[in-house]
Amino acid sequence: MRFLHTSDWHLGQTLHNFDRCHEHEHFLSWLIDTLATHDVDALLIAGDVFDNANPSAASQKQFYSFLQRAKHRLPHLNIVVIAGNHDSPGRLEAPRPLLEGLDVTVVGHVRRGEDGEIDLDQLMIPLLRRDRTVAAWCLAVPFLRPGDVPRADNAVDPYQAGIALLYQQLLERVRARRASGQAIIALGHCHMLGGEASEESERRIIMGNAEALSDSIFDASVAYAALGHLHKAQRVGKREHIRYCGSPLPMSFTEIDYAHQVLSVDLEGESVSQVSELRVPRSVDLLRIPRNPATVSEVLAALAALESASMTETHRQPYLQVRVRLDGPEPGLRARIEAALEGKHVRLAKIETTFSRRESHDDVRIPAEELDRIQPEEIFKRLYLGKYGAVAPDEQLAAFGQLMLGSADEAGSK
Structure with a gap:
């Protein structure tokens, strides 16, 4: 079996008030073509489908249209979606009866039975081959809030211990259920210990860094952990099979140099045989001029020298961040920058100003x-x-x- 691991789409996101619908549509169309070209059997989406808990009608239409088009193009495709910390679990699950008709599984909540116990079976999703036999089991664990996890008595950190206990219970249940040769895939939205976060665009899950989890929650029986939340593609603890795929688009200018990608994972029996990085083409560029903050005169000279392709379609024009180092206030700065950009086919998204360090004046x-x-x-x-x-x-x-x-x-x- 081959599956694709993706996450953190943030549909509906704006970059300094610029709508990014065109970029997301370009990515989703590319993703459908990639699923077909690489003959993929399953698509795992590890949370943060939307940028906020109350997504616009346009971003919801974009998501559900993608699901319909993907299933029309690849009727055999398994699709499993979990909620991230940006998503509303209830809103994501609301069309579940309709999505089940497309063989699309959405897990937003951790449900409990009448006895108060977590419904573990709801979090265990079989991934089917084209002959409808089970190739693997996906542990679909959405973003966990403190009330979602089982109680861990006498724990120093009840939240982290509760998450570890939930994974332990799931792994025990799925090991008892799976047949020989069936792999176990963990799909989660969380912040792992040592993971490198983006400076501007990743919302802290819980204050005080209490959310950082140890990779020990994934024991040796887990063939692959498909993670979401961190926007930079990375391995966890240098382990090849525990991965963040990262976001498909740069969500801020701090992510301008990220290698945005989805991951193609091949399974051979109970193990992973290959992980391939498939780079997402960038449909709109992000520019930082200059790369490091510079004086006003240097910045204006750099902007004057900027060469931009002629683009009458505004939604295709690059976003621009101008980085200026100042010695004091510069009231007319924006007007001077806009004048320097006259005739340039770029969108001025942000002017970042920093001030030169000066000797402190305690007497003031x-x-x-x-x-x-x-x-x-x-x-x-x-x-x-x-x-x-x-x-x-x-x-x-x-x-x-x-x-x-x-x-x-x-x-x-x-």
Whole structure:
């Protein structure tokens, strides 16, 4: 059997207010072609299908249209989807009766029976060969919240211990059920210990890094662990069979150099015989100019020298992040950058400003007892000096004065 491992689509995501529907549609069309070209038997989607728990009608239509097209193109295809921490479990499972008619399995919740015990069978999905015999068992474990895991008595960390106990119970159950030659695949959405996270676009699951799990939860009987949550494709603990496939699109400019991919996994009996990385073509480029923050004059020169292909279709134009290093406020910066980009076929997504380090000015601290005795302009001057190490220029003081005057007028009118 051959299956494809993918995750973290984040349908409906916007990049600094730019819609990414075109990029997602390009990826989904490529994915269907890839499934057919590589003669794939199963597709495992490891969570974060949508970017938020209340996805738009357009992003939901995009997802369910993909499922319908994929099954029409490959009627034999097993599809298993789990919820990630960005997904609403209930919303993802809502069309489950219809999806079951397409042989699509969606697991959003960890269900419990009337006795309060977890329904383990609901999390054990058989992956079928084309002759309808079972080739493998998929342990489809969605993102787990503290209330989803079994109680682990006397544990130092009940959440982590509960997750480990759940996997232990599942593995015991599936080992008792599987026949000889049937592999065990773990499908999960979680943060593994040592995993490298994206700086900007990955939402922390639980505060305090309590979510980081040990790879020991996957014992030797697990042929492959197909993980979601981290956007960078990576192995866990340098183990070839425990993998994050990563997101198919860069979700922020910090992911500009990631190797976005899906993973093709071949099974031979109970073991993995090969894992292949299939790179996702990038339909829209992300540009950082310059690569490292530079002065305003250097940035404007780099933008003037930027060569861009002529693209009248806005949704195909590259996204641009401009990185500027400043010595102080630059009120007209955006206008100057936009002027330098006149006629360039790019979309200005973000201006990232950093300030040169200056010697600290401890003497600008204002004791609380002084605040009611000094004027707002004096407070502004001291804070400006402390942040920028320079005297506030006249134009800044004038702007501050206008702001204060406008605030006073508004207060007087109420």
